[in-house]
Amino acid sequence: MLIKLTGGRVYDPAHGINGKIMDIYARDGRIVERALDGERVDQEYNLAGKVVMAGAIDMHTHIGGGKVNIARTLLPEDHRGDPVPHSDLCRAGCGHAVPSTYITGYRYAEMGYTAGFEPAVLPMNARQAHLEMGDTPIIDKGGYAMLGSDDMLLRMMSANADQNAINDYVAWTIHASQAIGIKVVNAGGISAFKFNQRMLNLDEQNSFYQITPRDVLQRLARAVHELGVPHPLHVHGNNLGVPGNMQTTLNTIAGVEGYPLHLTHIQFHSYGTEGDRKFSSGAAEIAAAINKNKNISADVGQVLFGQTVTASGDNMVQFRNASHASPNKWVCMDIECDAGCGVVPFKYKDQNFVNALQWAIGLEIFLLVDDPWRIFLTTDHPNGAPFTSYPHLIRLLMDKTFRNEMFSRISPDAQAMSTLGSIEREYSLYEIAIMTRAGAAKLVGLHDRGHLGIGAGADITVYTDNADREAMFKRPDYVFKDGQLVVEDGQVVKVTWGATHVVKPEFDRSIEQTIAKYYDKYHTVNMKHVKVTDQQIADDGRGHVQVHACEGRREKTA
């Protein structure tokens, strides 16, 4: 099966292609250079005047795992309020902030996204996460396994274990959870919460283990780097949402001693304490630090106004914010004595000083970080806003007039505290393609996604150029997933099943003896049953595991 996309304007930053008119061929799901001599083109699409990009990749979106299901259970009104009936092709479902799995897949595809990565796969809950992602159609999936507050690691660290042992444990965790990276949430803080600590600064000790978040970050960042995992340590920092946490973030950046680090939803970690209300934007300082430290990347976690729900492993923060729950109900819980979880519904309001400033801080960070290869477009779905608001966010970044008009409508006190109105920058289509495609693929370690080079998976999105970028990105003309036309004119026309992307770093298998003993002694489940196998992901014939190389961070796309 050979398809030809003729005459589209192509944006492929991985190969430096910026709006060049060119043809693209894809044979059996892979992009090829040209048709063989005498080969018949099965389908040709005339894309004259259209914009062609690789399928977009959301590198941080909560689409699977325990806390998403808890959020669904907690918010029946979210589901009642947004029912989706089935069609001949698609299943029924529901949900605005936390849509059901099938609807998540359809909506991502209908926006031109072809991959999404769940950032908090608790090893103990990995099976649940993969089951949910296995029910998410069309898009590719993957997850970052969560470490940093688990007792096994903290015990090893307090016993001053050798870095090699920690590397082995980290690699085992990636294998067992079928993950593509490692995430740390409030390093050591989820554990500290259980010992009645309600705050944990970067250099403050966990009162039981006598270990600081700085130690945890250094150990894990080094482990991830030494194992050659392409995705740098994915860090949800300490003190999320606390005014003045900008300093914690700057210290974190300085504290990893040059190891690659990805700071996630950095908007929530960029707050100062200036002004009458002791809450101000730290965007300028944070952006300067990211610009200066090339080992650091970040995604923004933009806040957009409206009803959503915050779901996080960081129960320390969620417990602190529980009083802001709207509607007034929340959950904070331990999960299998291995980590925690907090779900707090939230309504961001444009006339609320704090929410409005959060909105402005996110946009300031987007616009002040110079290198689009190291800053990523997320709302930390669903924490800042549901992923369906991405087209709106893209318009805010690409259209200064629109942005300033929105800015003029937020709380006047917040306007006075923000420099957003004076920032002239507008993102170009090329930069958006970096942020949402090439850069994201490079960051996650996907060698054959996020670009349109020869051999890449034929995940391609075609838009009609439109000055209203929200309308443009909301409704792609065509979306191809692995060479198959899955969306036409913003509607799903074919349901396919994507791959689960993982890495499998080498490690010394003898660590399993230690881990097995630990599970036997302390856990409710046997170690064998925690491990998710390739077969279990592929079992129902709808998914498969795609392993990516662990060769350290890829610098150039092949």
Next chain:
Amino acid sequence: MSALTLTLKAPLTQRVDCSPLTPDFLAGKSLSEIASIALHSGNRKLRVDALFDLTGDDSSNIIIQNSSAKLDFLGSKMQSGSLTVHGDAGSYLGFQMKKGEITVHGNAHAYAASGMAGGIMHVNGNVGDYLAAAIPGDRKGMKGGTVIITGNAGDRAGDQMRRGIVLIEGNAGAYCASRMLAGTIGVLGSVGDYAGFGMRRGTLLLFQTPKLHATLQDCGSHTLPYLKLMFKAFQALPSRFAAIDNTRVRRYAGDLACDGKGEILVFG
């Protein structure tokens, strides 16, 4: 202008979500536009004119003829106008209704007036369980407005009710006013077991001596002058409650297992 009348064509086999059929949503729409509105029915969507014959043009005054107990969410989120139902209404009648008037000449099913915040609902018949209660997942039931039921109510009437008045002229089932947060419920007939179970605040007016459980405390007989004001307010209502004028009650406080600030007033 004549009332917009929707006459159900044939008996239903599947439930239909009628939430779009409110005066607010239909305002300004032509008959053909209304006819083409899709209603959820199980796992399908049906056009309005596939289910109903449409006549009339005044969408602020909607009449459902030949109604069925399978028509759910009638008057849902209604904010103005009136809705008259001839025949039975399904579940969730007047769900989260804010203003306006709903009249049913027939019975209504479960969760009538759930989440209702204002307006008036008059059911000339019986209602099912969970009258004025919160649906699962919600923290509050009815939040305002007036509900008059001329027949009986099922179990859990007023469960987690927060504000407003519910007047039941017949009997109420078990767990009447359970987990009530505030508001007023009156029952002219009998109530089932466990009236006021988990009641935190609010008032339950009873006219027959109930069987109460252990954590409702008898506080003796009183003459409460404020009741005069309340019954005066009832005088304008099209209900048998309008004729009541009595200030002598036996008062029970409870549920003492909760806050215990609720009261059950039994008129002698």
